[in-house]
Amino acid sequence: MEEHPHNTLEYSDKVEYFDAVVLGAGISGLVSAAILSGQGCSRILLVDEYKNVGGNHLDWSSNGYTFDIGSLIFQDDSPLLAYFPELLPLYVPIKPEWARLNPQGKITAYPISVRDDIIGAGPIVIARIFASLIAARVLKRQTRNAQDFVRFWIGGYLSKRSGLESYMRRFYGVSADEIDIELAKKRMMWVSEHARIRTWVTKLTERKKGGPTNQQLARPRDGFAALYAVAVDRLSNQGVKVSLGAQIKRIVKNGHQFQMDVNGGMIAAGRIISTIPIERSVELCGLEAGPHLSTITLTSLFFSFSGNRGFSQSVIYNFSHKGDWKRLTMYSDFYGKVDDREYFGVEVIGSGPDGLAVNAEGAFRQHTQSNGMFDGDLRLEGSRTLDHAYPIYRRNAAKHAAEAIEKLRRFGVESFGRQGGFNYQPTARSSTVEAEIALQQPTSA
Numbered sequence: 430m431e432e433h434p435h436n437t438l439e440y441s442d443k444v445e446y447f448d449a450v451v452l453g454a455g456i457s458g459l460v461s462a463a464i465l466s467g468q469g470c471s472r473i474l475l476v477d478e479y480k481n482v483g484g485n486h487l488d489w490s491s492n493g494y495t496f497d498i499g500s501l502i503f504q505d506d507s508p509l510l511a512y513f514p515e516l517l518p519l520y521v522p523i524k525p526e527w528a529r530l531n532p533q534g535k536i537t538a539y540p541i542s543v544r545d546d547i548i549g550a551g552p553i554v555i556a557r558i559f560a561s562l563i564a565a566r567v568l569k570r571q572t573r574n575a576q577d578f579v580r581f582w583i584g585g586y587l588s589k590r591s592g593l594e595s596y597m598r599r600f601y602g603v604s605a606d607e608i609d610i611e612l613a614k615k616r617m618m619w620v621s622e623h624a625r626i627r628t629w630v631t632k633l634t635e636r637k638k639g640g641p642t643n644q645q646l647a648r649p650r651d652g653f654a655a656l657y658a659v660a661v662d663r664l665s666n667q668g669v670k671v672s673l674g675a676q677i678k679r680i681v682k683n684g685h686q687f688q689m690d691v692n693g694g695m696i697a698a699g700r701i702i703s704t705i706p707i708e709r710s711v712e713l714c715g716l717e718a719g720p721h722l723s724t725i726t727l728t729s730l731f732f733s734f735s736g737n738r739g740f741s742q743s744v745i746y747n748f749s750h751k752g753d754w755k756r757l758t759m760y761s762d763f764y765g766k767v768d769d770r771e772y773f774g775v776e777v778i779g780s781g782p783d784g785l786a787v788n789a790e791g792a793f794r795q796h797t798q799s800n801g802m803f804d805g806d807l808r809l810e811g812s813r814t815l816d817h818a819y820p821i822y823r824r825n826a827a828k829h830a831a832e833a834i835e836k837l838r839r840f841g842v843e844s845f846g847r848q849g850g851f852n853y854q855p856t857a858r859s860s861t862v863e864a865e866i867a868l869q870q871p872t873s874a
């Protein structure tokens with residue numbers, strides 16, 4: 430059985446009718462509601478089972494420190510601002526520098542440093558890098574996974590020596606040879622771009638790195654609530670009803686109309702846009718579940734620090750072969766110290782019970798100490814775990830997701846976004862553009 434029979438939900442109360450219901454109040458849901466409103470849809474319900482607006486844009490505060498769950502940086506030329514211009518003055522302008530800890534224990538350029546990873550390594554290493562690159566190009570094996578893709582472009586020796594393979598395992602939660610080739614082609618084009626001889630020559634001859642030309646932004650100092658409250662205000666003024674922390678029980682189809690049980694009341698809708706996890710919407714619609722779609726669970730550790738830090742950049746990626754942590758972000762660089770202490774967040778991939786944060790903390794302390802990164806008083810302020818952080822593309826996951834999305838489409842539900850499309854959207858910019866494409870709105874980017 431693939432679809433519910435055309436049954437109806439029985440309620441004695443009045444039915445509330447909407448032209449469209451948007452499931453999920455993350456960036457994709459907010460933008461979708463704004464687009465539909467602009468397209469003339471007058472009765473819209475934006476509904477989320479969680480209490481906050483902004484989806485994965487989450488923060489955590491304690492002792493006067495506010496941390497992001499993850500690491501979030503925005504830009505002043507984001508198309509999101511075309512829908513919610515009130516956000517712009519609320520952001521904090523920042524000038525972050527990104528770097529990486531390489532396997533040789535050096536904080537150097539992200540994602541690769543021609544000087545430190547290649548030239549500075551000496552003639553024997555250079556010879557090995559080029560021999561491995563030539564071998565990869567000449568043998569040109571079939572590219573079946575992300576590891577094959579990277580090795581083709583930079584050779585097996587450099588992909589290991591630079592720590593790229595270790596970082597990929599940390600990032601995607603599985604080793605690079607398990608990651609589907611479609612993802613590598615879609616999301617790792619930067620590897621092929623960085624690997625072109627022309628790029629290497631430019632990097633070597635450039636005196637100063639040309640940074641981004643747009644203004645980088647961080648959320649307000651106190652967190653995301655104030656930021657997305659103005660988005661909700663704008664939508665509410667346009668007549669969109671916003672329901673957070675809602676209880677959605679099921680969605681049934683009655684002819685061309687949907688009926689939903691929301692907070693114990695009956696909703697009828699002409700259209701449903703879903704930006705929540707695919708498995709959840711499939712379940713709500715009573716459709717048959719397909720193969721499980723694995724997602725990354727992300728643990729964030731929050732530290733304050735007083736002492737000497739062994740690097741000046743605000744964001745450090747862990748490309749070394751050791752340590753479970755993936756990236757750290759110095760929030761005090763953006764917002765200033767608190768009680769004369771710096772503070773930062775660390776992302777660790779993993780799905781673990783309560784013990785994970787404790788183990789992750791110990792491992793992080795040990796690893797950063799052995800690399801001279803924090804010399805002083807390092808204090809754990811707290812930790813948080815985020816489910817559904819991003820998709821794991823292995824074992825044909827993208828194909829299974831596409832099948833589930835098609836099943837929802839046949840039922841009548843339009844599903845897209847980071848969760849709804851099982852799509853690794855790196856930025857709010859990409860979420861906005863993909864919502865525009867899905868809803869056939871001329872792009873504002």
Ligand SMILES: Cc1cc2nc3c(=O)[nH]c(=O)nc-3n(C[C@H](O)[C@H](O)[C@H](O)COP(=O)(O)OP(=O)(O)OC[C@H]3O[C@@H](n4cnc5c(N)ncnc54)[C@H](O)[C@@H]3O)c2cc1C
Pocket residue numbers: 452453454455456457458477478479483484485486498499500501502503704705706709727817818819845846847848849854855856857858859860
């Ligand atoms: C660690 C991390 C770092 C990032 N860094 C940046 C950055 O620096 N800059 C940037 O612009 N973007 C960044 N992003 C990407 C950005 O967050 C996404 O592009 C955007 O959040 C996607 O929005 P979305 O609405 O599609 O999905 P999401 O925000 O993931 O959420 C969609 C909706 O699903 C709901 N939901 C989740 N789980 C369930 C469930 N089980 N049941 C029901 N509903 C559920 C949520 O409440 C939410 O409303 C980052 C994302 C992550 C995870």
